[in-house]
Amino acid sequence: MQNYTWLLNHTEDYIESHLDQKITLSDVAANIHMSEYHFHRLFRKHSKETLNQFVSRIKLERSAIFLRVRKDISITDIAYRYGYNDASSYNRAFRRHFGVTPTVFRKEQDMPSNKDSSNI
């Protein structure tokens, strides 16, 4: 079954397991045994983001949570943990996405964690 939701689910799960690595079209296509051409065509048809933007956004948002909950880890180490070559490229990408540097973001008021749920 190779529809878009299925592709998206498995691509997100792949990113989840490879947060510390560079992730390419070839990686995510191989993960679901789909040709790069077919993957790219499906993704481009349905997504408002390019694959690179999608991967980068998920990683940056995950790193933002981690910046707040693990203040004992340096920005440089966090950059490596999310597959960036160095702190400056991470800083640039982070600032582009959130409008502030990781250092400023980390110092802002603690993130409330008011997960609310009442599901069934």
Added chain:
Amino acid sequence: MLKPTITIENIEAMRVIYVRFRGSYNEFRKNSRKLFEQLFSFAEANQLIIPDVSKVLTIYHDNPFITDAKNLRTSVAMTIPLNAAVTETDEISSMVISGNFGVGHFELNLGEYGDAWNYMYQDWLFSGENKARDAFPFELYVSEPPKNFKAKSLTDIYIPIE
């Protein structure tokens, strides 16, 4: 809300089938019954439900203070045997959850889930010795969730830790 018992648990491999919702928590809540029904009907059709063993979860992949509402991902999931044969559909996928978790064992009514999550982060994780691990947290329904605001049920909240 009663103070929970907290245990540390290492999950070697917990396989789940899931339906993933993308959108705000309000939209998720409006759709959650339908999502669970979709999950249950798939599980029934594929004979994946094991009475008293199968557990149902809600997984929170993103933080609403960081991720735009339209991109928030929430999954409803059900545990299945590791070796179960599953033919995935477009909507229903499977994955394996593993790692260390701090687990809060709560007895909650419908209005107390937010307090329970706050307790796990503010009163337990950020106030103690354990360090957060970069993985998603989830809630697991030990007994069937309450149908109204008076009833209580047993819910475990799993916070990933190193």
